[in-house]
Amino acid sequence: MTRTLVLWLPPVAALAGEDAVRPAWLRVDDGVIVDSGQDDGWVDAWEKPQDGRGDDRLIALAPAADVPLRWHHYPDAPPAQAAAAARLDALKDSLGDAAALHVVAGQPAEAGQAVPVAVTTHAAMTAWTDWLTARGLDAPTIIPSAATVPPPEPDSLWLAEVAGEAIIRTPDRAFQSDPDLDPWIAGERVIAPLDADRMREALLLSLAAPPLDLRSGAWKPKRRWSVDAERLTLAKRLLIALVIVSVAIPIVHAIRLMSDTSRADEVVVVTAKKAGIEAADAAAAEAEIDRRLAAAGGGPLAFSIPASALYDAMRDVPGVSLKALSHRTDGTLTTTLAAPRVEDVNMVLLALQARGYKVTAQPMAGTDGQQMANITIRAVP
Structure with a gap:
């Protein structure tokens, strides 16, 4: 079920006063108005427990006293270009500092359609958003109330009452009614009251497809990330x-x-x-x-395994000679190596270690000027 709360924003002048403001409101469920008023009843209408399966929306309507509308026509312009041109023309026709104005143009569905343009101030937008925030509300959509009034019949003007506010609707404008100025504006045209049922239907259509939204540009709602529990x-x-x-x-x-x-x-x-x-x-x-295999001359503790590794290492270093060689039953091979330089002996030791054997060496001086070392080699790598 789609549940919509429509809340009319107070005029900026009323917000500046000390009297309590009671806004008009109505509640719409699936396109049908089910409740309305001009009191604090909107609090209960909005905070009623829901089953969690609905789609709740809050739409605020800005008063025509602060947001008049005008429709511009650009017959040959595409919709996007027509909206941009209408916004520029509205700025040119407006009084005051352009930086203080908030101008919003709707985008027509087809080329040649009229473009609605609303003009208000950033100060008014600030006042309304602060008023909503003070009540724990955040309206993602704010529609000018004057935009909901349908166009009049030829040679006539509508006088519509929307949430207690009288609005004049001409073919190309919509603004707050002034009894003193209305006859001058109408000229020879007839000012006819708009039927309440017709106004209600136009309002529901505007809620379903807003002609324009004041929450755009600098006032576009920031995207909020919510976490699904x-x-x-x-x-x-x-x-x-x-x-x-x-x-x-x-x-x-x-x-x-x-x-x-x-x-x-x-x-x-x-x-x-x-x-x-x-x-x-x-x-x-x-x-x-x-141990038994070594005693029998075989197995990983046999003499041949470490001895072959020693001979392979010595073959890569021609200057190294073997002076003594013995083997124990625990697989340890003991030998004495001699070489012209200590580096040659070290090369043999490094080669044995590279093959995974545990090697210990004790240097000693040779009688013929050669460098010697007593070396033990573990038979099992």
């Missing part, structure tokens, strides 16, 4: 779920890895037991298997 709750839940999943994935992976490692260790212990090795855990079983 339900979507915010959903976003929080999704974020919590994402955090839980992000934490759960590595935890599950770690649990599975620990389980697989435990099963592999059990297989190692069982396999070692079949080979006659009693061990408390997989590390002890592996160490005993390596």
